[in-house]
Amino acid sequence: MTARDSSAQIEQQAAIWAARLDARALTPAEQADLDAWLAGDSRRLGAWAMARAALARVELAQASGNTHAPARIPWLNRRFLLRGAGMALAASAVGAVALGLWSEGDHYATGKGEMLRIALSDGSIVNLNTASEMDVQFSDQQRRIVLRGGEALFAVAKDASRPFVVIAGDARVRAVGTAFTVRHEARRPVDVIVSEGVVEVSEPKAAPVRVSQGMRAMVDPRAATPIETAAIAPDTIEQELYWREGKIAFRDTTLASAAAQFARYNDEHIVITDPVLAQETITGLFIANDPRGFAQAVAESLGVVTRIDAGRIILSPS
Template sequence: MRNNIIHMYPKDDIPVEVFDWFIRIEDGALSPEDIDELKAWIAENPERAIYFPDLDNLWAAFGETDFQPISNTNKHKTFSWWSTRKAIGIAAAVVITVVSALTFLPVDTDTKIRTFETATGERHIATLSDGSSLHMNAQTKVIVDYSENERKIVLQQGEAYFSVAKNPARPFIVRSGDLSVRALGTVFNVEHITGQKSTVTLVEGAIQVAQLEEDEIRSTAVLNQTGNKAILIENSASQAASDNDSGITLMQVNIENAISWRDGKLIFSGEPLSQAIYKLNMHSTHKVILQDTSIGQEPIYGVFSLGDWESAVRAMVKIYPLKAIQESPGRTVLVARKDRSSN
């Protein structure tokens, strides 16, 4: 296994494509065609080269010795590996390379109620009896209840990615808290955080989402474009009733980021630090606790591998005014440093 390398860069306006290139470069699987693609992307905006301080070595490895995308006036903006790591106070992108366990379950041929469940650090893929597939993230519990007239799924907790086989006579319905998702043949991702919220992100096709109150539909919305996302905060029905408005919030997200867990990584582009820690804890039995909640809403930008809490903690204590205290073999607490100034 390669040594984990932490790459730190300024967090303002980091293009999402940068994260993808980090992964491709770290994997060491670039082809000459990939190099041409990277050159063309940087040539569109030479400022992008500041995120790749080892470009000279990369070009040389492919015999590209004459490609100079950065003008002399902008060279002072380029970061070396070591100067970049010193600039941690304004940085927040991480690339590490560990993947959590992924297993394939036998095809489900049972028409009775079935329960699928994953533990911390596990991901499962199951093929259901109708040909639909279910990809479960860690700490997820799903109940499958198929009948002649409908295909009902209950996401009790966690996150799951559904690829639905088309069958207009048997609609595919996913229940997540007070959120209901109805599909005929499509691909979407659903997440349920017990006591907090349910979200659904459309990958392909179209779905109808509904807010339920005591099993009665209160409001609905249709997602029909890739990257459409619906969010429902739990127990929002009473608030929505007082406001005479829907409790469903709609937004557009980067689909690759939203489902990156399927590829063994988590991509963040401005989400709260507390959310990143929650996601990391799903994939490790070693728990990271953020004691200083005032920093929990600070944005984080980066690519994390699933399960590698140690590299993530090392990065966080350099990026933010935090220090790590390992209270036990399975628990690390992040507390505020007395000197809260950046490194």
Template sequence: MTHPAQDPVYLVALEWLARLNDEDAAEQDRRAFARWLDEDPAHPAAYARAQALWNRFELVRPAARRMQRRRAVLGALAALAAVPALYVLSRQHFLADYRSGVGERRRIVLADGSAVELGSDSALSVSFDAGRRHVTLHRGQAYFQVAADAARRFSVQAGDGVTTALGTQFDVKLLDGIVTVSVTEHAVAVRPRPGAAAVTVAAGWQMQYGESGGAAPVRFDQAATLAWRQDRLVFNDVPLATVLAELQRYQRGPIFLMDAGVGALPVTAAFHVSDPQEALRGLAETFPIRLRVVAGYATLVYAR
């Protein structure tokens, strides 16, 4: 069965919902919408689904604004993209030991003296005992400065893989199921999945892994990769879809890429993280895309 978030009819229904809720919607838009409804029995059903889910979002939004907590509204917003409820709950990470808010950077000193800097919208759990130091990055990004302890190795679980420090400083990012490990001092051993051979990644090198396994380490631009620690995002020939996913971590409202065809557009740009909407507007001025903001909250990105 097609997942609703990938169902083209559902995406068109979502587009109509956005267009009709726009204050600039004209009578001709409503007539065109009526024609679309009549074209196929699947169209009214898809629109009803989108409308019902959006209504749930409307019920939650006022409370979310008062609380100023992004996770409080994610369940309703995820419904807009038809993400199953259990998946939404799994993204809450209520039991994580440390979390950062949207747009927040947080520095943590662990019990062993290791320092961790959490990026925006990140969650981390820690499990130390007499024989090991194990950290789990549930989501987001973290920069690690590991304290020496010859008796206990320091490892970071992210996705299906584990990165073990070999006396080092390194960055781990988990974004859209892809883990990126960037080493700035000494080296790490990356095991991209259980049972896989570990790959040694030295300072100045970066390795990515995901469901399909791990890629070979490559050289990386340290200034660009770690710009988030100075509240900046720097992209060098990065696909637009990835740029939008990065900006999503700094914005409370969701960003939906409605036309996958523009997702591969290469982006070279730098943004300050304090205003992701300004960054989106800059992208729309530079690339063949247009933005539609629904109810002042969700941003839909279309090909222009």
């Protein structure tokens, strides 16, 4: 039996189709693929309509005179749901994002808590995560992206004559047609996760390494082995990609690490006053821009105290 796509997968695919159609005319083969995709599941037509409506809002903003900056739509519908007891925590929300449609040679950036989806002129799609920036530099010989900081997911359109290359610090990731994420942060190894296809990861001090679907590469020029690779489970890849929906997923994650993740998306930081409490673990799915909801869930689950003080969310033992 064929696995049924989740709503998130359908929404993502609808956004990709809508962005491609708006960026350029579909080929007859692509149009046939789109028609078949829409006919394959009754939920897809509604997702397709929503994706087209999102594009219309972007075009309306551009028509009003804002032609140089991406339109941004804040994440909506903050809801928190506590299921069961103990560490079983979950949250859900509808994540609305911007769709950017611009030509190559541009610079893109997101602020803290923002996410941007970009349709490039070659048909590739880029999802840019919070506090990230990149440059697009296309030529007749190469499609080049410079990820200056942050995190991005690349769904690369196939074009064997023009390799798709992402530069992130000392790391160089080369692909022809694939999907992968690159995370580039100060004082941390560059993290590459391949969710589809194969990429080639290189670094000035090391030979290129092929990284295939279901694998991760960590690039650190200071390490004895500058490029380390490892297999990564499908559910872990899914967990890593929840940011596309404005969510953060944790699995047996310490509260200290969870607080650091929330700090990537919010100016209001979570502070844990007790080192023992900081090492307690949490599992669940949470809204990235709702640190107060997360703190309240932790308080209810672990029996700790939460309070707001000078723009900080304080978690303390009861």
